Amino acid sequence: MALQRQAFLSDSTKVIDWAELNPKQAAVAWHSIANLAYLVKQDARAFIPDLLVFVEVASGNTATVRQALTLPTKDLEDALQAAAAFVFGADIIVTRNISDFKNLPIKSMTAAEFARIYMTEMDDQDKVA
Secondary structure: OOOOOHHHHHHHHHHHHHHHHOOOOEEEEHHHHHHHHHHHHHHHHHHHHHHOOOEEEEOOOHHHHHHHHHOOOOOHHHHHHHHHHHHHOOOEEEOOOHHHHOOOOOEEEOHHHHHHHHOOOOOOOOOEO
């Protein structure tokens, strides 16, 4: 959403709207904050504090990285995302590229799928990363 990619903006906005309505039930992986800052450049410092009002940062440490290294995927960044989601206790990872998560032990779905399925059905007990 911060990058304003038009093809994904509408559905990403719905996910952010859900997160605002369900504070602290969604998270972003700790290393994604650096990725976001790199991609957004100067606007990141304005966007990130607003995001952190209702979204948690899933932490990472040595154990989290070790866990990521054992996950069945070639892409270490995806493994780090999944490991951070486990730390947070997430039930779902929302991503543009669900195929990268198909072998990982956490459910993944696109923002469009999330918006369609969970916007009205998901209760406050479920968590999203």
